[in-house]
Amino acid sequence: MRIKSIMASTVLTALALGSATPSASASPAPHLARPTGDRPVGTATLSLDATGGPVSLFYPAVSAAGPKAPFMTEAEAKAVLDADGITGVAPSVLAGVRTDAVVDAPPSGHRLPLAVLFPGLRRPRAELTSLAEDLASHGVFVAVAARPDGPADVSPVLDSLTRSKWADLVDPDRIGVAGLDGTGPAMAADPRVRAGVDLDGPDAPLPAPGLDRPFLFLGRPDAGTAGWDGLRGWKRRLTVTGTVHRSFTDIGLVGEQLGLGFGATTPAVRAQAITAAYVRAFFDRHLRGRPQPLLDQPSAQYPEVVFARTSTPYLPAPTGDRPVGATAVYLKDTSRPDPWVPSVPYRELMVSLFYPAASAKGPKTQYLTPAESAALLQGSGLDMPPDGLAAMVTNAVADARPAGRGLPLIVLSPGYTKPRATLSALAEDLASHGYAVALVGHTHENTGQSFPDGHFAGCASCDLPHDDAFWEKLEQGRATDVSFVLDSLAHSKWAPLIDTSRIGMAGHSIGGASTLPAMVADGRIKAGMNIDGTTHVPLTGLSRPFMFLGHQLGDTACVPGDPTWQRDWPQLTGWKRWADVRGAQHASFTDVGLVGDEFGVDYGATTSALRTQEITRTYVNAFFDQHLRGAPRPVLDRPAYPEVSFCH
Known part of the structure; x- marks a missing residue:
């Protein structure tokens, strides 16, 4: 050069040439960077x-x-x-x-x-x-x-x-x-x-x-x-x-x-x-x-x-000040057959439980199993090996010792066909702020789910006609799954970790839409959020706090709004908010958007998934802080980001 x-x-x-008697204005001799x-x-x-x-x-x-x-x-x-x-x-x-x-x-x-x-x-x-x-x-x-x-x-x-x-x-x-x-x-x-x-x-x-x-x-x-x-x-x-x-x-x-x-x-x-x-x-x-x-x-x-x-996707670091632990919990509901495979006389679920940990030391949790990764990546067009998402860099220590007792619990439900892991960035962040988080894998409703005994459940529901009755069944079934998860955790070794009087729920897409019927069916859920999910079961009334958070549909904020949200809005008689995020797309609110950005996939968003994740984390944390912890959060009363508009 x-x-x-x-x-x-x-x-x-x-x-x-140097100077025998340097003056006050003499330039200092060049030097290297000091070791740190x-x-x-x-x-x-x-x-x-x-x-x-x-x-x-x-x-x-x-x-x-x-x-x-x-x-x-x-x-x-x-x-x-x-x-x-x-x-x-x-x-x-x-x-x-x-x-x-x-x-x-x-x-x-x-x-x-x-x-x-x-x-x-x-x-x-x-x-x-x-x-x-x-x-x-x-x-x-x-x-x-x-x-x-x-x-x-x-x-x-x-x-x-x-x-x-x-x-x-x-x-x-x-x-x-x-x-x-x-x-x-x-x-x-x-x-x-x-x-x-x-x-x-x-x-x-x-x-x-x-x-x-x-x-x-x-x-x-x-x-x-x-x-x-x-x-x-x-x-x-x-x-x-x-x-x-x-x-x-x-x-x-x-x-x-x-x-x-x-x-x-x-x-x-x-x-x-x-x-x-x-x-x-x-x-x-x-x-x-x-x-x-x-x-x-x-x-x-x-x-x-x-x-x-x-080549190794990563989750953004949690924003809270607590180390995060996570563990996988297997649950089996023998009171009902599987709704998608009736020949199976029980409903089995996998739940990822996130929580504040005593230490940040130890191996991190595996994001997906190789089989789950291959199922999710099939047909995605991403340039990575089938097991590439199994190596996703996470922030939660596997099976870490929990720190704290009687924590507020947030149940998270992912979008349709998406494994529970795709809300991990949000779950880790909530746990870093002192929440216990139950991230539910709804069996046969995602691309594939591994179980501890080695068997693998594919997407049995994917082969059915996706008419209105299908979506209503899906939402109601998820509400039943969530109640079963709450019952199971309350009678498990994890019970001391959870304050059953402070339970909230949030979800993405159909998981967000399922929050409303879950709250109607189960009074233990004190507050809920729907993150970019079109609803299918009409709401007939709910007086507990609720918030919609979604992507802006048109060039003008809040116009047009999601018609199903417009339908449900008058039925919400308690505290409520509706916020749109400009430049985001459906995947932007999940780990799917994060991975897409990391691999250069154009999915139509003009606001980065990392920025949308920051916004999502802020509002989800603030919403549950205010309604489960009684801590007022001004960010819920006025937009804190230029991309965010309050529609109602």
């Missing part, structure tokens, strides 16, 4: 067994005392300046950049995760010093190897390290690679590498059948995507707005301090912080097994980072 210097001559003179970890950093040089080429080592040190390492030699600095076409900067300026690593400091620790870093082709090792120091300050052993003439070859580095005096610092089962390209082929060539990061590729195409190990791309929005489809494991493609190639290196960081024009609109110091945060989170997750929400969904802390592509 050829870069022209735009520095003023006075700045050049001051930085290139709590451990001192040491550095040393290792020569490779095979080629004799130098490798820079960075590691947690016993002490921060001692001389700091130079950023690079003057010869290396001159080569960088010449290669980038930078004139007017003396090599001594780059050579004099301050670092934070102590030369030959005694190391601290043993069997540490190892990250091998590769700069770009024919680029100096020094340009990844800030990243290396930051990782080392968090307890990672780092080796930075140059690429003078060829691909990023990790094998000689690993071979040399494991035969050297540094061998005790390396955990051979926790090795990762990160570099400015070539990461994929390096991983494919050496199975010892468990995870890899491509910093602003494009990466070379991967050999068939492709990698099944974790892979992260972090770079410019317009960087290439070669090799992406060949990756078969966990993967994320994150782009950073306003960056250029040098933004991800110390050359960009130092160059910006010198006044060089690289063309980035995001400051290099910010890009460096983002790079360090995401690379560190990636290795913490895949080499240390530590959950990293930063990798699961966009973060308000780093709004510049866009989740561009992913």
